[in-house]
Amino acid sequence: xxxxxxxxxxxxxxxxxxxxxxxxxxxxxxxxxxxxxxxxxxxxxxxxxxxxxxxxxxxxxxxxxxxxxxxxxxxxxxxxxxxxxxxxxxxxxxxxxxxxxxxxxxxxxxxxxxxxxxxxxxxx
Numbered sequence: 131x132x133x134x135x136x137x138x139x140x141x142x143x144x145x146x147x148x149x150x151x152x153x154x155x156x157x158x159x160x161x162x163x164x165x166x167x168x169x170x171x172x173x174x175x176x177x178x179x180x181x182x183x184x185x186x187x188x189x190x191x192x193x194x195x196x197x198x199x200x201x202x203x204x205x206x207x208x209x210x211x212x213x214x215x216x217x218x219x220x221x222x223x224x225x226x227x228x229x230x231x232x233x234x235x236x237x238x239x240x241x242x243x244x245x246x247x248x249x250x251x252x253x254x
Contacts, residue, residue: 152225
């Protein structure tokens with residue numbers, strides 16, 4: 131149906147930057163909001179940022195001013211530029227898409243899809 135593939139994670143020192151990318155593929159008719167979530171060890175998954183298909187953005191308070199989300203609708207891709215990274219940003223980052231898809235039975239459904247996650251580790 132829908133596959134989301136993330137890339138761009140890694141190990142970086144505090145104060146550094148990473149650019150995360152996520153591309154969607156599959157039998158997609160359209161994508162509404164796309165976003166990034168993260169989950170640190172022992173914690174619940176939390177919203178980092180999301181963006182509508184018209185470009186309206188929303189950020190968690192903890193990343194405002196440091197992270198920037200953007201998307202390329204033609205490529206069905208979403209990006210997260212992370213700057214001034216802190217050790218507390220260490221987590222697995224997941225891409226999310228609210229998508230309309232055509233099923234193999236020929237029906238149109240709307241559902242939320244997740245990528246496999248990419249690890250971001252910030253050392254102090």
